[in-house]
Structures are given as structure tokens and as C-alpha cells.
Amino acid sequence: MSTAVSPLAPKKYPKMPAIEGVRMATAEAGIKYRDRTDLLAMVFDPGTSVAGVFTRSKCPSAPVDFCRQNLTAGKARVLIVNSGNANAFTGKKGRDSTAMTAEAAAKAAGCAAGDVFLASTGVIGEPLDAGKFSHLLKGLLAGAEPGGWTEAAKAIMTTDTYPKVATATVSLGGTDVTINGIAKGAGMIAPDMATMLSFVATDAPIAGPVLQDLLSRAVGKTFNAVTVDSDTSTSDTLLLFATGAASKRGAPRIEDAKDPQLGAFRRALGKILKQLALQVVRDGEGARKQIEVTVTGAKSARSAKRIALSIANSPLVKTAVAGEDANWGRVVMAVGKAGEPADRDRLSIWFGDNRLAHEGERDPAYSEEKTSAYMKRDEIRIVADIGIGRGKATVWTCDLTKEYVAINGDYRS
């Protein structure tokens, strides 16, 4: 298994500011990995609201069940995340483990277990022994400090080859507020959502229901528009925390999702989620190239997204891109298999600016040489115009390389 950093890793990382009202700490609990952090605690000031989006798997992990239940109250004081074990498909033991962790965290933070949020990532089916790390939580929380976001991103990595962070500062009613986010994920990445954990926090004073509305709307074109391998995890968790600390500096408290003051915040949140989602794709297991698939002219936006995902999930399209082969016939195949309305004789396909196919056949002006040169890039854009409507969607994926097979052929052992 390769440990080399993905060639698509960011060339530089943003400096992550602290978020008022958030403190954090990481530790080496030795859950599975050696000589690296595998435990993250975030502590939120009282009054922090929370929103979440989770996997649609019918076999969700114990922490996902736990978070879903606590989310109904919309308040958060502590987040505990471990890597190395997903605590998924662990039955009653799994529920005991989340209860034990939450209880230890609540005691250490002086809050209710209902204010605790949990996430676990790693192998499925192995019981997670919370006894291994729950005794660490008191010290961990006591030592939590503002800042440390990049360290936090490192502690939640599994097969990731680089930590994923993003930040933005925008005006909310004339006062600057900051949004920070971290994510992990490299395989078992597919909507909806991915083996993907992402935690985003802001000092903006936004009520829970508004936060949930913002988050639910933002995922469609970000985390739910990326796929590495069409495999959907049991553990996908995206949580957004708002401490409200910026209200002391004059930021208005937002109680209505339609509040016009939210514009810049909404755009910044979408941008951060997209940045994190693309970092996940660019760290797709074995990835050497990022692929952006845009479908236009479909019957509806929903239909466009389905066709785009059919292309993005096709092993034959992904291996062709890995081989730098402009095999657009496989895009035709993937459009055809999507089961969505399409008319072969109106279909056009581009790789970058190179139109390869037009109205149901190879473009007469198609240049093999130009397209082959384009395929050598590390960001490939595929556009398919279905030619029957106005539906449009963009999704992102990565190529399928031998390295993906190598990584996943011996992950567990």
C-alpha cells in the first residue's frame, strides 16, 4: 500500500484562523494506527447550534445513529472523532461504545450526553473498544485550545494522503464572521454521501434550524456531487457548528433562513464545502487525475445529475482517463446505460475544448493529436450535451488506477 502523497494534493494550505467559541485537541490513542494522532476533540462554548447531514446507507454506523438522535435538539458542546475503526455493524457493542464515549465526554465537558456528537472512521465490523480512549477524554478536553485545525484534519485521516482544510471570512450584517472546515475521505466515496467525515464551524450566530437549512441546500452541489468509486459508506457525517461568538462583536443573530443578510455567508459556506469535497476527490485512492463531468441539455437537473454520475462512476471511463486515452465511446456507453431520457442522435461530447462527437457521430473536425495532448493534463473536463432539454449538473471524480486496486486489495490486513 502506497503512502505517497497524491500528486493532486494542494500546493499550499491556507492559514487556518481560530474560531471564537471553539477549542480543540488531538491525541494518539493507538486505536489502530501507531505513531500518529487518531483522536480529535472539539469543545464548543454554551449556546452553540448544530446542523448535520448523514449517509443514506441502510446500515449506518453507531455514531451516525447517535448523532441523528442528538441532532433533534440542535445544540452541541463536544465533538469526539476517532480514526482507525468505524464502529459500524457492531450491534449492541457499538451502541455501548457510543454511550460510553458520550458519557465520558459529557462528564469532562460538564454538559449533557445529548450535547455530544461522535464520529468514527475506519474498518467496518470490528468492535470499537471505547475503554481504550474514553479515559483520555478528560485530559484531552482540559487541554483543548483555540486553533489547531490542520492538526485536527490530520487526526481524522484514514487512507487519506493529505489533510483537508478550508477557511473563509465574510461579513454578516457588517461584522466579520469566519467559517473553518476540515474533511477526510479517500475511498468508499460516493453520494449520498461518502466515507467522508467533515466538520465545519463558524462563530456566526445562526439558529439551529437556519443552519440545517443552509447545510442541506449546500450539499447537493458539493459533497453530494463527488464520487470516487460509487461505494457509499456507513459512516458519512457532515456537521456544521455555529458558536455565535461573533454576536459579541456585533454580528446579528440569524433566525430566518430567508434573512437577506445571509447572502455572503451562504456563498462562503458553499465554497468551503466544495473546496473540501474536491480535496476529497483529489485524494481519491490511487487518483492521478481529477475529472469534472458536466451534463447539459438533459430533461431536468435531476436527470442531468444521474447521467453525470453514470459517467463519473463508470470504471471504463475512469480507466480510460487513467490511461490518458480520449475514449469518448465509453462516455456514449455511460450516457446510454444511465436509464435517463437521451437521444443518441443529438448527443455531443467534449473533452476540454475538444468536441469529439456531435449529433450522434464522431465530430468531423476531431483532432486525435490535440485531444491526446489534452488527456495528459491532471484535470480533465468531460462535457456531454444530451440535446433534449435544459437540465444541467456537474459532478467530480478521479481516475481509476492500479493503485486503487492495490490500496483496496489489502487495506484490512
Add this chain to the structure above:
Amino acid sequence: MSTAVSPLAPKKYPKMPAIEGVRMATAEAGIKYRDRTDLLAMVFDPGTSVAGVFTRSKCPSAPVDFCRQNLTAGKARVLIVNSGNANAFTGKKGRDSTAMTAEAAAKAAGCAAGDVFLASTGVIGEPLDAGKFSHLLKGLLAGAEPGGWTEAAKAIMTTDTYPKVATATVSLGGTDVTINGIAKGAGMIAPDMATMLSFVATDAPIAGPVLQDLLSRAVGKTFNAVTVDSDTSTSDTLLLFATGAASKRGAPRIEDAKDPQLGAFRRALGKILKQLALQVVRDGEGARKQIEVTVTGAKSARSAKRIALSIANSPLVKTAVAGEDANWGRVVMAVGKAGEPADRDRLSIWFGDNRLAHEGERDPAYSEEKTSAYMKRDEIRIVADIGIGRGKATVWTCDLTKEYVAINGDYRS
């Protein structure tokens, strides 16, 4: 690109008898390949009925369109198949090409163009120049002889590493009738159906509508229950020809699909289709292991099949099998992502006879050692019991290896 024969290739091939009323010939037309046959002609005696099942792709190839149209009359005199070019997504040129081929074949055989059936397999999107081989058809048909089924299977291969044939002789109303079949396919294999061509012929006197009924019912548990890579071809074609020649030897003419005399024939047809479908899976690009996935206890048979395909198409399940890793957590994931009714806490999973998970958690009696030994076999059986109903289905696939990526990374170039 590897040219080694799949380790899962049949150890021996059946001796293929001639089918009365069928003559055939192959040629080296040099359409794409050098030094191998790439053109197959089958000639059927007058009175031959035909049935067919095709790809459900919204972007079908020109030959698929052509066959669908001719199938309505239910009569066949000639089949022409080429490998090396799929004549798919070739627009008007593609239609011109099928028309030119059919005309030349009809002229050579002394029949109508409506009695001709065509299939093409290979690269998508390249115009197929029928002028390259239509002049060969007269000589080819003139030299057609009974027998030669294995040679026929070789002529239609693309990335296949071995020819695929099957035969059976059964009693129809007290008279022996024979069914022969050939198939090709190795990648872009998924229901419904596969980059798969299969041609089956019998001397049984069975009317066209009955033949179609038999074929349509037989594909669900055979060709439509195999998947190599979840990618569905534009060209999938399965044709069944019945010459009726056995009526001279006393076989009854079957005009009713419910005729009780059909029992043995129906079973033999199903067996041949399954044999051919499994040969396709066992020649899956880069395949080192056959995987049989059985889902029991689902809400319905349809639901069971969807869950089984979700497991069989999961890259993470397939790479785990390639790595001989009993990573049953990925089976949990694939059940969860199928979107079908399931209850995590009732789910049980077996690899062979080894029960790994039971009622939502790891089986306490699970033996890593025994299961690891099992994973070294070249035929792996995965069983998932959903525990909520009586729906059952079995599908077949192969593992996902680095060789698959290598084969598909540079197929076109």
C-alpha cells in the same frame, strides 16, 4: 495489455456437433485485428425462426437497431458478425453500413434484407467501413459448412482470452434436438445486458413467438445475472435461431409456449445460457476469481437481485476479493447503499460456509484463519441474508484486479 488466457478458462471444451440447417464460415477481413478471423457468417435454411434480446442502452448501436427492426418478422436466413468495430454511435454512416452489409448478405444468400441479422463488437464511435468486407460475403456464404462452432466463437472475440461455447442435446417429443451456443464478452459487462454477443441455434422446430418467450424468460437468471464492471454496452445482442430441421426426424412443431413437451428444451436452453454467461464472467477483464453473490431474506426477488448487484458491482468488494481479504464490512456497506429495504440488525453474511456476521454484528464464532484460507480459492461464494422476507437472487461477477485497469487504460490506442 495482457494476452494471457484467464486462469478461470474452461479446462476442456465440449465437442460441438453440427446443427442441422445451420452452415457457417469465418474470415480474416482485417477490420481492426491482424492475423486472426474477425468476420463470421451463419447461414440458416429457409423456415428458420428467430428470437432476440438486446441492450437496454439509450444509445444502441446501428446493428442493434437493425436487428430489432428485422426481429418483428421473426424469420432469419443469415447472421453476419464482425469484431474490431462496434458500429455504435456512428450516425448515418452506421445505418449506411448496416444497409450495405445486409444487402450484400441478402444477395449472396438469395434472401430478403429483412432476413439478415447483424452484430458488431469492438470500439465505439469509429465509422465501420462495410466496403472493407461486404465484397467477401458472397464467397464466405458460398463456402459455409455445417460445424465450425468453436471457430465461430473465436472470430467474434475482442478482449476475450478464450472462445465461449456450450452445447446440449435433449428430447423434444421423443426426438433428439440439439442446442449450440457461442458468446463473447469480457468487459463492459453488466445487465441488462453486457458487451456481450451470444448466438444460439437449435434444430428444434419452434415457432418465433414461442422462441421469444423462452429466450426472454431465460435471460433473467443467466445473462442478466452477470456483471463484470457495471458498464452496459451499446451493442449487447443475444439471438436464438431455430431451423426446425429436426421435424424431418419426427420432432413436433411447437406453436405454444405452454406446450408440456418443451420442459427439457427449456431447461437445456437455460443451462446453455448460464454456461455461456459464466464463461463471460470467468473471462472478465483481469479476472482471477469468480464471485457468486446470493442474497436471501430480502423483501422480494427483485429487491434481492438489486442488493446482489450492489454487492457484485462494488469496487471495494471486488478489490477485497482480488486481495484475498475477507473484508465482509464492505458487503455490509454494499447492502446499505443498495437503497433496498434492509435491517442492519438482522443482517447475516457468509463467505463460503464461514458465517462472518450475524444479526448485525461480527459472528462470535468467526475464524479469521479459516476464512482467509477460503479466500485463496478461485471461486468465492458470498451470501447475505437480509432477514426481513423471502426474496432470493443469485448473480455472478469476478474480482477487480490491476490487470483490469491495465487492459482498459490502453484498449483503444
